[in-house]
Amino acid sequence: MYYDCRRYGTFQTDGSTMIRIRRKKFFWVIAQLQTLIQLVRVIAVALICVSANTATALEPMDNTIRVFLNDHCFRCHNSKIQKGKFRLDNLSTDFSTPQVAQKWGEVVFRINAGEMPPPKEPQPTAVELGTTAETITKKIREGAAIRMTKHGLLEHYRLSRQEYAHTIYDLLGVVFDIEAPGAFNEDPLWHGFDRIGALLATAPSHIDRYFKAADAVVNLAFPDHELPLKTVRKSPNKGKRQLLQLGENWGAFDLATSGHYRIRIRVSGLPAFSGRLPRLSLWHSQHKKSFAGMELSTSEDKPETIEFEGLFPAGHYQIRNHARTQKHPNGAYKIFRNEEVDVAQLVSSLKGGFLSSKTKIVDEEGRPVVPLLLVDWVEVEGPLAIEDNRSKRKGVIPENKDDPKQIHVCLKHFAQRAWRRPVLNSEIEPFIELIIAEQKAGETFRSAYKSALSSILVARSFINIEEGSPDEQHQQVNDFQLASRLSFLLWSSMPDEKLFATARNGRLHTAEGLISELDRMINDPKIHRFLDSFPRQWLQLHRVGMFQPDPNLYPEYDPWLEESMVMETTAYFVEMFKNNLPLREIIDSNWTMLNSRLAIHYGLSIPSQAKLVRVQLPPKSQRGGILTQASILSLTSDGTRHRPVHRGAWFSEAIFARSPLPPPPNVAPLEPVEKDQPKTTIRAQLEAHATTSTCVSCHAKIDPLGLAFENYDAIGQWREKENVEGGVGEDPIVNASGTLSDGKTFAGPSEFKKLIAEDDRRLAQAFMEQLATYALRRIMTVDDIEHLHSIVAAQKANGYRLQNLIRGLVMSELFKRRGS
Incomplete structure (x- = not known):
C-alpha cells in the first residue's frame, strides 16, 4: 500500500488547483482501502504460516555427514577462520528456512564443482563426496514445500521506468519521456538487471512523480485541443549547404511535444580516404544522446533524402556528424568549420587548412581527410496521428456523459486493461465518486473524468505487476498473471488484446494455448524490446563508457565508436536469436556484426554495406564471440588501462552466473610503475600482489578468466606488447596463458574460448x-x-x-x- 506522506493541511492557499489535487488524492486513497483490508488479511495469514513453520525444523544431519564436514570442511570454515567469508560449523539444519537452504545449496555446488575440499587438502573418496552431496540435496528438497508456504499471499513487482514508458504507449499510444528532468529516477541495478522486485521499492517521492506522470499522460492522450499536424523545413541560406566535419553539429529543429514524427534529411555523406563512413545522428541536446542515425556513402553531387520515422521525445535536436575530434574527453567537441559552403563549390577544392593550420578538410588529392556531411535541408512532420495509437484510446471516454452505466463500463474496461486483470464493480465505485465530486466542485465532466483516469494510473495494480491472491495461497500464477509475466518478458509491457483473450478463456495455462501465444509474440515487432533490453542487462552494457578512456592514451576513441561497440553486441544477440544458433557461439564463432567504424578499430576490411552487417571473420582476426568484442573488453577497464581481475569477475558473474566475493577491506591498489623501475605488466604486478593464502585462493579462480584477454587493451584493440606508462626499458610482451580451476590450460584467448565453449x-x-x-x-x-x-x-x-x-x-x- 502506498501513502502520500505530505500533510494536506500545510498548503498555504486553498485555490481551486490545490482543492482539486487534494480531492483527487483523497479519492485515490479511498480507492485503495479495499487493498489495505486485503493486505491486513495477507499479513494475518502470513503470521499464522510463519508461526506454524518456525516450530517445524527438519531433523539434524545424520552422523556420517557430520563426520565428513568435520574432517574436510570445519578446519577452514569455523568460528575463527571463514575462508570465502563462509562459516559452516554452526550452520543451521532447519531446511524450512530459505536462507539456510541457500547456504547448504552453496555447499553442494562447491562439492559438485570439485572446488571443495581444495586440492591441497586431504581428499575424500568419490563415494564419500557423492553421498554427502546427495544427502544434503535430499534435505534441501524435503524442505522445499515448507519454504513455499512462507510466501506472501500477494506479491508486487514495481515496473521499471522503461517498462512504464512501454506500458503507457501500448495502453494509450502516448510517448512519455521517462528521461525528462524530474520525470523518474533511474532504477537500481542488481548485476546489470533493472527489474529485480526486491530492489524496486516505492517511496513517497515516487508517488508524487507517478501523479505528475499520470496527469501528463492523460493530457497527452486526451488533449482539450487536438495538436495540429505540422510540416516544418529548415535549410541553410539560399545556395548554401551545411558542412559538418567529425564531431560538428547543426541545430536542426525543436519538438514541442513527445510523439510520433517523420523526419527527412537531404544530405551527402562523403567517406574519408581511409574508408571510414560518416554517421549522421539526430542528437538530443538535453538527453545528450542519439535517438536515430545512419551511416552514409554518397557523392556530393548526388545527395540522397533519408527518412526516420518513430517515437521522439520533446526537446532540441541537432544533426551531428557523430564522432569526437582531437583529444577532447567525455564527448566534448571542438568546432573547426561548422559553416555553410556554396552548393557549387566542390569539397575537393577546400585544400589546405581552415581556421587552423592543423586542420584539413581534404588532402592534396582532394580526398576528405575525415568523413564529411553536407546537409541541404531537414524536414519534420508531426506529431503523426497513427491509427493504431488512436485505436488504443477508442472507448476510453464515454460518448454520453449523462449515462452512468456507460461511464461505469468505460472506466471498468480501461481499468481492466491498465491493471491487467479482471476488476470488480466495487473497485470502480471510488472513481465514480471522484468524478461526481469534481463536477460538484465546478469542474467539467471531461476534466473530472480525466482525473479518474489519472487516478487509475497511479493505483498499485498499474504501477506493479501483481502475483498471487489476496484471499488464499497459490503456488502458481493465474492466467492473467501468466499473461503479464509473458508480455513483460518479451515486450517489456502489458499484454495486448489477443493475449488478454487467451487468458480470459483459460487457454493460457494449456500447452497449446501458451505455445501459440509465444510463437505469435516472438514474431511481433515488439520483440525488439527484449532483444535490446535483455543483452544490455545480462552483459552489463551500461558500464561501457562509464570511465571515459584517457584521450591522451586513446585519441582514436569517440562517441560513435562507443555506440558501435554496444550495437555490435546487441546486434550479435539478435542474430543469434533470429537464427536460433547454438549458445556456444556466444563464446566462440567465426563471425560478428560490423560497421565501418568497428572494422577500422579492429583492423578488418570495411563492409561493403553502409550499416551494421554480419561478416565472416578471417582465420587470424582474433575476434568471434562476445568475449573479444570491444564493448565487453572496455566495460571492465578504468579509462587508462585494462583490469584483468575486473574482466575475470565480470566473466564469472555474467557468463558463469557466479558472483565472486568482494575483495577484503584495505586492499592496496596497484600503483603505476615507478620511473626508475623496469617496465612490467599488470599481470606480473598482480602475481606479486596476491600474498596471503586467501588472496591466492580467490584469485586462482577469477584471474585466469581475465588474463586470457591480456592481448586486448582498455578499448579492446589487439596488441602484442603492453603499453606501460612510466618505468624504463621496452614495453613487455603480454602473457595471455593460464590454467582454469579444473586444471585445463590455455595459451591465449582463442584456446580459452574453445575450452569454455566446449562445456x-x-x-x-x-x-x-x-x-x-x-x-x-x-x-x-x-x-x-x-x-x-x-x-x-x-x-x-x-x-x-x-x-x-x-x-x-x-x-x-x-x-x-x-x-x-
Missing part, C-alpha cells in the same frame, strides 16, 4: 539462470536450480540453441510457479 551444458545452465532472473524479476535460489537444470537438459539434443532455451523457460513449470 556448453555449463554455459546453458548459467545462461538459463540469467534469463530466469530477468523473466521472473527475482534472484534465483536453491529451490529453482532443479527446474533450471531440467529446462536445459531438455535442450541438449538440439545443441542448446538460443531461441529453444527461451521457449523452454516459458513452457516450463518454473515460469508458471510463483517466486521462491
Whole structure:
C-alpha cells in the first residue's frame, strides 16, 4: 500500500488547483482501502504460516555427514577462520528456512564443482563426496514445500521506468519521456538487471512523480485541443549547404511535444580516404544522446533524402556528424568549420587548412581527410496521428456523459486493461465518486473524468505487476498473471488484446494455448524490446563508457565508436536469436556484426554495406564471440588501462552466473610503475600482489578468466606488447596463458574460448539462470536450480540453441510457479 506522506493541511492557499489535487488524492486513497483490508488479511495469514513453520525444523544431519564436514570442511570454515567469508560449523539444519537452504545449496555446488575440499587438502573418496552431496540435496528438497508456504499471499513487482514508458504507449499510444528532468529516477541495478522486485521499492517521492506522470499522460492522450499536424523545413541560406566535419553539429529543429514524427534529411555523406563512413545522428541536446542515425556513402553531387520515422521525445535536436575530434574527453567537441559552403563549390577544392593550420578538410588529392556531411535541408512532420495509437484510446471516454452505466463500463474496461486483470464493480465505485465530486466542485465532466483516469494510473495494480491472491495461497500464477509475466518478458509491457483473450478463456495455462501465444509474440515487432533490453542487462552494457578512456592514451576513441561497440553486441544477440544458433557461439564463432567504424578499430576490411552487417571473420582476426568484442573488453577497464581481475569477475558473474566475493577491506591498489623501475605488466604486478593464502585462493579462480584477454587493451584493440606508462626499458610482451580451476590450460584467448565453449551444458545452465532472473524479476535460489537444470537438459539434443532455451523457460513449470 502506498501513502502520500505530505500533510494536506500545510498548503498555504486553498485555490481551486490545490482543492482539486487534494480531492483527487483523497479519492485515490479511498480507492485503495479495499487493498489495505486485503493486505491486513495477507499479513494475518502470513503470521499464522510463519508461526506454524518456525516450530517445524527438519531433523539434524545424520552422523556420517557430520563426520565428513568435520574432517574436510570445519578446519577452514569455523568460528575463527571463514575462508570465502563462509562459516559452516554452526550452520543451521532447519531446511524450512530459505536462507539456510541457500547456504547448504552453496555447499553442494562447491562439492559438485570439485572446488571443495581444495586440492591441497586431504581428499575424500568419490563415494564419500557423492553421498554427502546427495544427502544434503535430499534435505534441501524435503524442505522445499515448507519454504513455499512462507510466501506472501500477494506479491508486487514495481515496473521499471522503461517498462512504464512501454506500458503507457501500448495502453494509450502516448510517448512519455521517462528521461525528462524530474520525470523518474533511474532504477537500481542488481548485476546489470533493472527489474529485480526486491530492489524496486516505492517511496513517497515516487508517488508524487507517478501523479505528475499520470496527469501528463492523460493530457497527452486526451488533449482539450487536438495538436495540429505540422510540416516544418529548415535549410541553410539560399545556395548554401551545411558542412559538418567529425564531431560538428547543426541545430536542426525543436519538438514541442513527445510523439510520433517523420523526419527527412537531404544530405551527402562523403567517406574519408581511409574508408571510414560518416554517421549522421539526430542528437538530443538535453538527453545528450542519439535517438536515430545512419551511416552514409554518397557523392556530393548526388545527395540522397533519408527518412526516420518513430517515437521522439520533446526537446532540441541537432544533426551531428557523430564522432569526437582531437583529444577532447567525455564527448566534448571542438568546432573547426561548422559553416555553410556554396552548393557549387566542390569539397575537393577546400585544400589546405581552415581556421587552423592543423586542420584539413581534404588532402592534396582532394580526398576528405575525415568523413564529411553536407546537409541541404531537414524536414519534420508531426506529431503523426497513427491509427493504431488512436485505436488504443477508442472507448476510453464515454460518448454520453449523462449515462452512468456507460461511464461505469468505460472506466471498468480501461481499468481492466491498465491493471491487467479482471476488476470488480466495487473497485470502480471510488472513481465514480471522484468524478461526481469534481463536477460538484465546478469542474467539467471531461476534466473530472480525466482525473479518474489519472487516478487509475497511479493505483498499485498499474504501477506493479501483481502475483498471487489476496484471499488464499497459490503456488502458481493465474492466467492473467501468466499473461503479464509473458508480455513483460518479451515486450517489456502489458499484454495486448489477443493475449488478454487467451487468458480470459483459460487457454493460457494449456500447452497449446501458451505455445501459440509465444510463437505469435516472438514474431511481433515488439520483440525488439527484449532483444535490446535483455543483452544490455545480462552483459552489463551500461558500464561501457562509464570511465571515459584517457584521450591522451586513446585519441582514436569517440562517441560513435562507443555506440558501435554496444550495437555490435546487441546486434550479435539478435542474430543469434533470429537464427536460433547454438549458445556456444556466444563464446566462440567465426563471425560478428560490423560497421565501418568497428572494422577500422579492429583492423578488418570495411563492409561493403553502409550499416551494421554480419561478416565472416578471417582465420587470424582474433575476434568471434562476445568475449573479444570491444564493448565487453572496455566495460571492465578504468579509462587508462585494462583490469584483468575486473574482466575475470565480470566473466564469472555474467557468463558463469557466479558472483565472486568482494575483495577484503584495505586492499592496496596497484600503483603505476615507478620511473626508475623496469617496465612490467599488470599481470606480473598482480602475481606479486596476491600474498596471503586467501588472496591466492580467490584469485586462482577469477584471474585466469581475465588474463586470457591480456592481448586486448582498455578499448579492446589487439596488441602484442603492453603499453606501460612510466618505468624504463621496452614495453613487455603480454602473457595471455593460464590454467582454469579444473586444471585445463590455455595459451591465449582463442584456446580459452574453445575450452569454455566446449562445456556448453555449463554455459546453458548459467545462461538459463540469467534469463530466469530477468523473466521472473527475482534472484534465483536453491529451490529453482532443479527446474533450471531440467529446462536445459531438455535442450541438449538440439545443441542448446538460443531461441529453444527461451521457449523452454516459458513452457516450463518454473515460469508458471510463483517466486521462491
